[in-house]
Amino acid sequence: MSEEEHLGRISFKSRPEELCGVRRQLKNLLSTKDCQCETLECIIIAINEACMNVIEHAYHGRCDGDIVLDVFYGDRKLVFRLTDYADHVDPVVLRPKELNHLEPGGLGVYLLDEIMDEMRFMPCLHGEGNILEMKKCLDDNGSPMHRGCDQGQE
Secondary structure, three states: OOOOEEEEEEEEEOOHHHHHHHHHHHHHHHHHHOOOHHHHHHHHHHHHHHHHHHHHHHOOOOOOOEEEEEEEEEOOEEEEEEEEOOOOOOHHHOOOOOOOOOOOOOHHHHHHHHHOOEEEEEOOOOOOOEEEEEEEEEOOOOOEOOOOOOOOOO
């Protein structure tokens, strides 16, 4: 396994209006890795959803919470670590909903699960908060290697 290259860090407050700038910065970071356009758009949608989940569910709408998104690349994988400093979230309750239960809540987790190849919670070294790690595997052309944004291509 190769060492991960840190592409960048995006720090922001837990306000929905911050997400436009986060998406723009993320697009700039990812464009350095020659991701296919469709892949890039799907990843940005997924990260936006994860950030919004932190704002809504970890910080319960508080606008003063700190959120940090670190982006890494290594071994043909993009790695995203989303850190917050809110109360611990039980990963067991964060399960994607079945699509036949279309009601508010849980569809964002479904979207993340569909787009990303791996998702897991990691322990926080600082003792509080949550770290959600998400990975997306890419081939040599910047296309997804697995499920999610392949839009039917194999």
